[in-house]
Amino acid sequence: MTERAIPAVLSIAGSDSGGGAGIQADLKAFAACGVHGMTAITALTAQNTVGVDAVLAIEPEMIVAQVRAVARDIGVDAVKIGMLGTVATIEAVATALDELDDGTPVVLDPVMVSESGAPLLAPDARTALVELLLPRVTVTTPNVPEARTIVGSDDDAPELARAIHRLGPRYVLVTGGHREQATDVLFDGETTTEIPGERFPDGAAHGSGCTHSSALAAHLALGLDPADAARAAKEVAARAVRDGLREIGQGAGPVDALGIRAGAAERPAAR
Numbered sequence: 577m578t579e580r581a582i583p584a585v586l587s588i589a590g591s592d593s594g595g596g597a598g599i600q601a602d603l604k605a606f607a608a609c610g611v612h613g614m615t616a617i618t619a620l621t622a623q624n625t626v627g628v629d630a631v632l633a634i635e636p637e638m639i640v641a642q643v644r645a646v647a648r649d650i651g652v653d654a655v656k657i658g659m660l661g662t663v664a665t666i667e668a669v670a671t672a673l674d675e676l677d678d679g680t681p682v683v684l685d686p687v688m689v690s691e692s693g694a695p696l697l698a699p700d701a702r703t704a705l706v707e708l709l710l711p712r713v714t715v716t717t718p719n720v721p722e723a724r725t726i727v728g729s730d731d732d733a734p735e736l737a738r739a740i741h742r743l744g745p746r747y748v749l750v751t752g753g754h755r756e757q758a759t760d761v762l763f764d765g766e767t768t769t770e771i772p773g774e775r776f777p778d779g780a781a782h783g784s785g786c787t788h789s790s791a792l793a794a795h796l797a798l799g800l801d802p803a804d805a806a807r808a809a810k811e812v813a814a815r816a817v818r819d820g821l822r823e824i825g826q827g828a829g830p831v832d833a834l835g836i837r838a839g840a841a842e843r844p845a846a847r
């Protein structure tokens with residue numbers, strides 16, 4: 577929570593050269609939510625809407641340096657964590673989190689596979705993610721396949737949320753993009769809350785999880801409690817999927833959190 581009118585929110589995540597997911601989606605979501613966005617890049621991906629051609633992990637010291645630089649000068653009102661990739665990156669992020677003020681809300685989106693099917697977390701890094709990061713985050717936002725991988729079961733969202741809560745995060749929010757009704761499920765250790773919303777089957781969903789977890793971190797920084805922040809994030813993500821830019825690329829188009837299409841329609845024709 578912050579006293580300032582415009583909170584500053586940090587994304588620790590990978591870069592998607594196609595502009596659909598990762599830090600590019602995070603910065604758009606932060607802007608859409610009215611907060612200042614900052615970044616600590618964990619990996620560069622050479623990526624488009626159909627696949628990931630190459631991944632370059634950023635040196636652990638450089639990841640910590642990015643976090644220190646923004647924390648020292650600007651301050652961090654909330655953190656969103658996305659693509660991590662390797663054990664060394666996870667260790668660096670754990671070190672960096674230790675240096676932030678106690679009580680800084682942290683949202684962890686346990687990114688494992690891209691919408692186009694490319695692996696974004698090494699199999700041997702799953703244990704590090706569970707042991708080093710899950711116990712220290714405010715909210716984790718797995719989708720159903722990610723939650724099943726973490727738990728090692730085929731259960732549905734409510735059971736998965738309860739099982740992941742036992743691993744240490746204060747809240748678990750299983751996202752519904754892969755469920756029939758697109759309902760998100762929040763568990764706080766006692767109560768399970770369903771967060772329903774219209775499903776948009778014809779939307780474009782590349783970057784939906786990144787947009788959702790960033791909007792959640794933004795609303796925590798704005799002072800909402802986790803349940804209200806989860807409802808606000810669901811609205812931002814669902815709208816971004818509904819308005820998604822299906823015409824961008826040959827694969828799954830990027831979400832549109834900023835109303836780019838609506839803005840383009842209002843602009844006078846350039847020629």
Ligand SMILES: Nc1ncnc2c1ncn2[C@@H]1O[C@H](COP(=O)(O)OP(=O)(O)OP(=O)(O)O)[C@@H](O)[C@H]1O
Binds near residue numbers: 788814
């Ligand atoms: N087709 C859809 N219609 C409405 N809401 C959606 C749709 N797809 C995803 N959402 C919403 O977007 C948010 C992100 O959920 P999702 O489960 O897609 O995350 P994800 O699978 O991690 O995303 P990504 O594949 O981009 O990492 C959730 O709030 C979810 O309910």
Ligand SMILES: Cc1ncc(COP(=O)(O)O)c(N)n1
Binds near residue numbers: 591597
């Ligand atoms: C750098 C980066 N971070 C996250 C995702 C996941 O997003 P999606 O599942 O929509 O492809 C991605 N593709 N690339």
